[in-house]
Amino acid sequence: MKQQHLLGCSVLLSIALLSPTVARAADITEQLHYRVDSSTWGQSREKxxxxxxxxxxxxxxxxPEKAVTSALEALGIYHGIGDLRAQGLAYDLLGQSYIRLNRVKEGENALRRRLAIARDTKDFQGQIFGLNNISTLLLQKGEPVAAEKTSEEALTISxxxxNIEGQGLSLNNLGLAAFRQGNFNKAIQLYEIALNFRRQIRDPISEANTLNNLGDAYLQVRNYPDTIGTYGAAMGISQTSGDRTNQLRAIDGLVTAHSAVGRYERAFDLLQKRLIISQDLQNRREELKSFASYAHLYEQLGNYSTARNFYERAIILAQTLEDNKQELxxxxRLTQMLKR
Incomplete structure (x- = not known):
């Protein structure tokens, strides 16, 4: 749950390109050698x-793998035409994508470059978001106290x-820091205040993200009615806006909450919806998560034969994705279940 919670903690920065290759850390610097002829600046900027x-x-x-490729190519062009502010936006996306991929060192490199550009250009909004993204990184590294201080600095500037958007984001991330320190009631209070700001800017992705965070906190204190209501609101908003990341996350929370109160039929309905979305997106990692959730739920109900089937399907996908950790x-889990 904590890992899932962290994954949605920062602003969600919103096809495949010619090359699907994911760049190495050194590629950021290599991209900065990109040069654009002045006669094609306008065309390059548009690209x-x-x-x-x-x-x-x-x-x-x-x-996020594809987002890294897109961000690196854009970054090279922005550097070639000398647009610092646009470079900051590219670093934002690059850093967030690396974090999503658990490539923490590369994510930190990109995010600190983004913050440096914002400070050099006196871009206060860039500083607010840069600090909050670094706060996200610190949370990923297991440093919630440092993350809290960083988001407090961002809140002060906002x-x-x-800056209403910055206040909502900073309060949301302060809630995440409180959550990671086990102070769930404080996290709930911070998320509720953050929601007021996020609703003012009418950004459905940000609102759904904070609602999911709030649902996580309610789940930790076993307030199941508010857990279900909050995740349900997040699912509705994200479904309407086409935000699949928050939609899938809300479904995961709802499956856990409904299972906890014995509403297994509703949990299975939600899992079926989750699997359909994952397959529509052709996202095998999310499909793997769906199979694993099915297996866990059937295991809870003592239906070990069906659980085994879903575990085996999930294992095959983990092997396909070359995710050794998940496979193991x-x-x-399958071995432990079969021993019963």
Missing amino acids: ADTLLRIGKEQYASGF RQVK QLVD
């Missing part, structure tokens, strides 16, 4: 903007410049 937009869409759709975890 870079398009790449950045596509990258955001790829990230929001659950394809209040000084009266699934094999271990």
